[in-house]
Amino acid sequence: MARSMGDVHRRFLQTMMTLGIVEGSKARALHRYCCEEHGAHYAHDKLDEFIDVINTQLQPMFMQIRKGMSEDDGLQYYALVNLAKTDVTRMSSDYADNELELFRKTMDLIVDSENGAASSTDILNCADSLQTKKMKKKETEQVLNRFVQDKWLNEKHGEYTLSTRCIMEMEQYFRDVYRDLVKPCHMCRNIAFQSQICENPGCGIKMHLPCVARYFKGRTEPRCPACNDFWQHEIPEISRPPSQSLSQSTAAKENTAPTPSASHSRRQRM
Ligand SMILES: [Zn+2]
Numbered sequence: 175m176a177r178s179m180g181d182v183h184r185r186f187l188q189t190m191m192t193l194g195i196v197e198g199s200k201a202r203a204l205h206r207y208c209c210e211e212h213g214a215h216y217a218h219d220k221l222d223e224f225i226d227v228i229n230t231q232l233q234p235m236f237m238q239i240r241k242g243m244s245e246d247d248g249l250q251y252y253a254l255v256n257l258a259k260t261d262v263t264r265m266s267s268d269y270a271d272n273e274l275e276l277f278r279k280t281m282d283l284i285v286d287s288e289n290g291a292a293s294s295t296d297i298l299n300c301a302d303s304l305q306t307k308k309m310k311k312k313e314t315e316q317v318l319n320r321f322v323q324d325k326w327l328n329e330k331h332g333e334y335t336l337s338t339r340c341i342m343e344m345e346q347y348f349r350d351v352y353r354d355l356v357k358p359c360h361m362c363r364n365i366a367f368q369s370q371i372c373e374n375p376g377c378g379i380k381m382h383l384p385c386v387a388r389y390f391k392g393r394t395e396p397r398c399p400a401c402n403d404f405w406q407h408e409i410p411e412i413s414r415p416p417s418q419s420l421s422q423s424t425a426a427k428e429n430t431a432p433t434p435s436a437s438h439s440r441r442q443r444m
């Protein structure tokens with residue numbers, strides 16, 4: 175039986191509505207903070223059950239708090255997802271038609287690319303041939319900045335990738351529209367954009383970079399987990415402190431939660 179929502183759940187949901195997406199350790203810290211604020215019992219390993227209660231109430235509104243992995247750091251994130259609109263129309267209240275067309279073109283470029291990224295040069299070229307209304311260079315750069323600010327895209331050295339939020343919210347859209355072009359990661363089964371591909375033509379499995387790093391860590395010779403062929407890519411390092419490793423227990427991760435002063439500043443913002 176699903177328990178009904180209390181003030182503690184409502185506080186958590188309100189923060190999720192403001193932030194849109196939060197990293198796992200922050201979500202656990204927020205859970206603890208909400209429990210403490212409302213005098214509720216806090217159990218560090220019960221976040222998913224806690225979220226299930228909220229999700230039951232969100233169902234009639236076609237919303238859900240969903241768990242997903244970041245392609246950049248391999249960490250787990252929680253995002254508030256709109257299930258009613260699974261494509262870019264969910265962005266239509268914030269963006270003009272030609273801006274949405276630019277976003278679709280950017281997604282096309284990313285899906286077609288080998289590394290899950292689109293260069294600013296390629297995106298600028300697209301902006302010149304938009305059907306809805308062409309965009310000048312300056313304007314395009316501003317729109318791209320907004321996509322990054324609104325957490326739809328990430329940018330690094332002029333290369334744009336899909337944000338964790340974007341992938342989590344539009345997963346179904348990607349599976350529907352790009353069908354054969356998007357593949358799930360062999361390790362975590364989430365769809366993979368920034369990834370490596372097995373070079374064996376008869377295999378061709380994809381793995382996220384953090385999944386590659388985790389899988390091959392400590393193995394002397396990298397071999398494809400599906401076909402056993404030699405893995406012909408450079409194995410990426412997991413570039414984050416070991417205290418945040420996913421392989422560690424939830425209890426250990428609690429130690430990385432923000433200090434009471436961090437919780438305090440969050441309270442002031444709420
Ligand atoms: Zn993966």
Ligand SMILES: [Zn+2]
Nearest residue numbers: 372377398401
């Ligand atoms: Zn293979």
